[in-house]
Amino acid sequence: MAATRRLRPLPWVGRWSCSPAGTPLFRTLADLGPRVSQENDILDFLGKRAHRKHPGVLHLSQVQLPQALVTAAQRLLQESSLPNIEKQVQTLTNYLWSRKLPMEPEELRRKAVELENKLQDTGSLQSEKQLRGAVLSALRKSVYHWQKLSYDERLSLVYMAARLDGGFAAVSRAFHEIQARVPDFKPQTLMDFGSGTGSVTWAAYNTWGQSLREYLCVDSSASMLALAERLLKGGLDSGKPYIPGVYFRQFLPVSPKVQFDVVVSAFSLSELPSVADRTEVIQTLWRKTGCFLVLVENGTKAGHRLVMDARALVLRGSEKSPIDHRPGHVFAPCPHEFPCPKLSASQPQACSFSQAYSTIPFSWNHSRKEEKFSLVILSRGFQGENHQWARLIQPVLKRPRHVHCHLCCPDGRLQHVVVTARRHGRHLYRCARASTWGDCLPLTTSPEFPPSPVQDLSDD
Incomplete structure (x- = not known):
């Protein structure tokens, strides 16, 4: 009888280095991955770029808030003298993150x-x-007891202290993707639905600068609009706004013919009480979209469900009395327009991304945080030069001589691919090692190899 082969554990997640047949496990998993472009094709897309700057790199390094915004927020909070502000901020943060959708x-x-x-x-x-x-x-x-938040002057200040910097980071990441993939796009007008503290306006100005001439901020709370205006004026009641051309309204524009180059709804769909209300708002926002509609929500199952429902609504083309007949397309982050595979799985999961940012230096804040969010960017008649590359939907796990990549692929399926230099070529391997969560890789599925299920290979 042959001696039993001894198996030694790998340092990563305690799995075995060899399969029962003696084949290294990472090669077994790599065999389940999709075929990829040949090395010559990789060289074509790289051009003269370094691997760490390949065209699929879309992530942002740590986001810094404009100093003028930081100074204004600190001044407003110091003048307010709110009691137990740290406790109030933590309570609101926990509530917003744990919030579920209201039952119909x-x-x-x-x-x-x-x-x-x-x-x-x-x-x-x-x-x-x-x-x-x-x-x-x-x-x-x-039954979850959902209730609409009423933002008075006190709660608006608490929201600013809790969410201004994180919201700015998430929206900045969305705008960066548009700017990186369509560098010639120079928007002139922007509408922000549910504008709150005005973080979208600051992020847009930080991204496109003087190109934008008009910002329309729409929020039902008069206190929020007043706070956003004071932030633009350095925390003062009067003075010249830091960003010109910003207008505030409590209601959406009535005319269906008015369109904006960029329309944004950030963390606002969750404030609507029903599917009917959300449907009406999304259809209105899409009618007013000239180029891009950006939807951002918390990176939870509820937040992901909201943006995916909006995505499906726009792709169905169920817009009432359309003025602009150009069809809608998914610009990011999905590399396809099929139903989200994470929602159709036996155990639905949230598709989310993460953005590092430097916090406003309040006494209770750490200097660096991560904002976890779900988003979808829809374009009006514009598909762009999207190479239909797979999107990294989890952090990349770098191991000796191989890289674990969890991907959402152009065929609408999830893939777990173990990229090695031997099988996939050294250029793609080095690009994979240089990539991170939210970036794209030029991987294409092949009918010769069926998709493999996504496996959780985190270090937990």
Whole structure:
């Protein structure tokens, strides 16, 4: 009888270095990955660029807020003298991050009927009043209690302290992708729905500068609009705004013919109470989009669901009385226009990205944080020079002589690819090692190799 081959554990995630047949495991996994372009093709797309600056690199290094915005925010908070501000900031942050979508009335009625039938079958309740009370009590315990936040002057300041820098970082990452892939795009007008503290305006000005001539900030809260205006004036009630051409409104423009080069909704769809309200707002925002519609939400399952529902709505072309008949396309981050494979999986997961940023130096803040967010950028009739490269949807795991890449591919499927220099060529291997979460790689699937399921190979 042949001696049993001894297996030694690898330092990464405690898996074995060899399969039972004696084949190294990373090669086995690489065999499940897709075929890729030949090395000559890699050289073609690289040109004279270094591997660390290949065309698929879209991430931003640590985002820095404009000093004028930092100074204004510090001044406003110092003047406010809010009690227990650190505790209030943490409470609001936790609430916003854990927020779920409100249950639709139809779903609530269905759940109530199920509970009523279940209680009737037990026969423990004698009267109709007792039954109704028991159903209401059970619903309170099992249904998420969603409520709309009312941003008065105090809550607006707390929101600014909690979310101004993180929101700026997420939107800056979205704008950077447009700028990097379409460097000739010079927008002149921008509309920000649910503008809040005005972080979108600052991020757009930081990205495109003097190109933008008009910013329309729309928010239902008069206190938020007043706060955003004061931030533009250095934290003062009067003075010259740091960014010219900014206008504030509490309602969306009525005329359907008015379009903006860039339309943004950042962390605002979650403030709408129903699917019907979100559908109406998204259709309105799309009608007003001349080039790009940017939607950003928290990097949670609820946030991801919101942006994917909006994506599907635009791609279906269900716009009412369209003025602009150019079709909508997905510009980023999806390399395809199929249904999101993360939502169609047996266990749906959020598709999110991360952006490092330097925080506003409040006493309770760490100097550096990561903003986790979900986004979709939709374009009006513009597909761009997108090479249909696969998108990295998790952090890249770099190991000796191989790199683990979790990808969303142009065929609408998820892939786990182990890139090695021997199998994929040294240029693609070095590009993979230089890439990070959110970047793109020139990987293409092949019918010879079926897609492999995404595996979690994190260090946890």
